[in-house]
Amino acid sequence: MKNSVSYTIAPKDLAGHLFEVSVTVATPAPEGQVFSLPAWIPGSYMIREFSRNIVQIRATAAGKKVALKKLDKHTWQ
Helix, strand or coil, rough: CHHHHHHEEEEECCCCCEEEEEEECCCCCCCCEEECCCCCCCCCCCCCCCHHCCCCCCCCEECEECCCCCCECCEEC
């Protein structure tokens, strides 16, 4: 059985270029799910640091808040 991941994107403030992105993992890793954003895109040698645009990040499991640990500039667990 494959682990399914779904994404929901909702505009929150179009003038401010803010969107709410929700990620749902059907069967998260028991030792803690790891999420990361790329630092660059294929075809470009420029470092983009997409994670600098994150305004807020939070995690829940079964409706309860889960502690997040930032592992590096663009990775959370």
